[in-house]
Amino acid sequence: MPAAPDDTTPDPTIAELIAARPHLRLHAMDGLVMEDVPLNRVADAVGTPTWVYSAGALRTRYRALTTALRDAGLDAHAHYAVKANDHLAILALLGREGAGADVVSEGELRRARAAGIPAARIVYSGVGKTERELRLALTEDIGQINIESAEELRMLSALAASMGRTARVAPRINPDVDAGTHDKISTGRAGDKFGVPWADAAALYAEAARLPGIEPVGLATHIGSQIMDLAPYGAAFARIAELVRVLRDQGHTVRVVDCGGGLGIPYRNQPGPGPEALAGAIKAAFHNLDVRVALEPGRWLVGPAGVLLASVILQKQTAGTRFVVLDAAMNDLVRPAMYEAWHGIVPVSAAAAVAPVSPCDIVGPVCETGDTFARDRLLPMLSPGMRIAILDAGAYGAVMSSPYNARPRAAEVLIDGAAWTVVRPRQTHEALWADEIMPA
Numbered sequence: 001m002p003a004a005p006d007d008t009t010p011d012p013t014i015a016e017l018i019a020a021r022p023h024l025r026l027h028a029m030d031g032l033v034m035e036d037v038p039l040n041r042v043a044d045a046v047g048t049p050t051w052v053y054s055a056g057a058l059r060t061r062y063r064a065l066t067t068a069l070r071d072a073g074l075d076a077h078a079h080y081a082v083k084a085n086d087h088l089a090i091l092a093l094l095g096r097e098g099a100g101a102d103v104v105s106e107g108e109l110r111r112a113r114a115a116g117i118p119a120a121r122i123v124y125s126g127v128g129k130t131e132r133e134l135r136l137a138l139t140e141d142i143g144q145i146n147i148e149s150a151e152e153l154r155m156l157s158a159l160a161a162s163m164g165r166t167a168r169v170a171p172r173i174n175p176d177v178d179a180g181t182h183d184k185i186s187t188g189r190a191g192d193k194f195g196v197p198w199a200d201a202a203a204l205y206a207e208a209a210r211l212p213g214i215e216p217v218g219l220a221t222h223i224g225s226q227i228m229d230l231a232p233y234g235a236a237f238a239r240i241a242e243l244v245r246v247l248r249d250q251g252h253t254v255r256v257v258d259c260g261g262g263l264g265i266p267y268r269n270q271p272g273p274g275p276e277a278l279a280g281a282i283k284a285a286f287h288n289l290d291v292r293v294a295l296e297p298g299r300w301l302v303g304p305a306g307v308l309l310a311s312v313i314l315q316k317q318t319a320g321t322r323f324v325v326l327d328a329a330m331n332d333l334v335r336p337a338m339y340e341a342w343h344g345i346v347p348v349s350a351a352a353a354v355a356p357v358s359p360c361d362i363v364g365p366v367c368e369t370g371d372t373f374a375r376d377r378l379l380p381m382l383s384p385g386m387r388i389a390i391l392d393a394g395a396y397g398a399v400m401s402s403p404y405n406a407r408p409r410a411a412e413v414l415i416d417g418a419a420w421t422v423v424r425p426r427q428t429h430e431a432l433w434a435d436e437i438m439p440a
Ligand SMILES: *Cc1c(COP(=O)(O)O)cnc(C)c1O
Pocket: 081, 083, 084, 102, 125, 126, 222, 224, 225, 226, 260, 261, 262, 263, 296, 297, 298, 299, 300, 395
């Protein structure tokens, strides 16, 4: 098990953070550059806060993942977990690379289709799909519906039969393993709300095989997010493989194992498993079962490909602490407030990136103490107007943002080589209340 960074592991330096991210580099004149575009140029044109994504990094990561799966000899297909970043441009880019989609709501299903992802490559997950959502999934004839309870299975059967459709179904199994990740993103323990208990799985599969409108095609699992240790994957896959054998012995057809998502990324440059290690764990569990493998990666594909660009409003000294107040806040990037998440923070200016550092707290202007991006972070002196980039903000960033404190949604930019596009303009203040209605 790789050592997880703890409070005693020193933070990576600014230079180490940049060096570990191939789509970023520091240019002596232009400062921090993503692919071939200086981030200062983006900020000059569209202001801050702004999300900036690297199309090149997205393609490189998707190809690295699929290559690792292919090299392991697996018949594997990636269904990008739309919830990590649901921008149409990102869905379309990954769709063109061959990715399918893993969706958890009608909105995500519609987004994936609007971005051109074929219905056959869409998997529908989630613990509470409404009848309306299931109806849409059946109308679109999507590839697979992962059901999470007997109640949902029966509802889907009745609906499919009434529509004259057949739903390809994979029960999501709760393997009762602890993914060793943050409590709020652990999903595979017996007490978590997700999935069918392992002990009930065979009976449920048998019921699925009997019910009208249902074709059970395999098994699914998803044990959590930001997983940096292979062991829980190995334990979960072993339990699923065992279930495949049990079901086949009982005469059932099991063609697919959906291994879910959850592969973590080294926010703090810490060691962790990459796609090769994950492919190895999948192969170890399933290699002699002749199954098609589905994966639902989200964070691993898009997290490192994005940064949140922000400007310093002011720097102030209070009770011995240097506070750097940004124009970005928890309403933009909620991960530090919600999960105590650590994000690398680097200055955009080349001079600042190599200047002497001292500890400071990086905060936003929202009226909550939780609006803190980092504590005791070693950064240079930062004067008003200087820019910083919050790294690895491509996943669970813009999608989780809100207009709290009447702060408009930040702009989004996609860089591709030397070209860059504003893929979502900054929301206007008027748009914040444009759909509000005054009673007569
Ligand atoms: C969130 C989720 C994913 C993606 O998780 P990542 O950690 O972003 O890879 C995949 N499958 C399901 C069912 C999910 O809920």
